[in-house]
Amino acid sequence: RKEVEQDPGPFNVPEGATVAFNCTYSNSASQSFFWYRQDCRKEPKLLMSVYSSGNEDGRFTAQLNRASQYISLLIRDSKLSDSATYLCVVPSHSGSARQLTFGSGTQLTVLP
């Protein structure tokens, strides 16, 4: 099983739609999780951190299911500007560097 696995998409949704992405992780000891957003040819930018069961920030909600080892990202009322690749990120626990392992990303296109 990959350390972090995401549905690559692409997800093409109309403006105003609600869309959800799932991400599964293999390390049951992981305590924190992140969703990053990456625009084409740009660096990833932190969207949300998840340290407990979930987190909500405006139109974005992240939920964590530890028993099933998956994290979801829900985007409500999609905007054209939400079009991007969304990366699920889980800390690695090798050594003391506290590295991050990136999923392959889910591509979202919001259509007018």
Place this chain on the structure above:
Amino acid sequence: GAVVSQHPSWVICKSGTSVKIECRSLDFQATTMFWYRQFPKQSLMLMATSNEGSKATYEQGVEKDKFLINHASLTLSTLTVTSAHPEDSSFYICSARDPPRVYEQYFGPGTRLTVT
């Protein structure tokens, strides 16, 4: 806060030459910085972890003699791609960890390297 800069933003070089990429944390001190590589339509792959004042830790399969990393100060890490070849063409991104935030990393804008 937590701004990371990278220079240059893009570079084109001839095969066999070396290229140096700089990564700076502008408003915080970063004892640890990370170097990633991203090929088109793929995710970020960690190349190495750069530790201030000590040797970098390289991921499996990354040649340390080809990708030289120096982290001489708390705000600067450099990656030098030596004897570059066309297959080294990629998007190189650095990140820095803001110490109070144990796992959160802040990314530089990336350097697009093209080797001809």
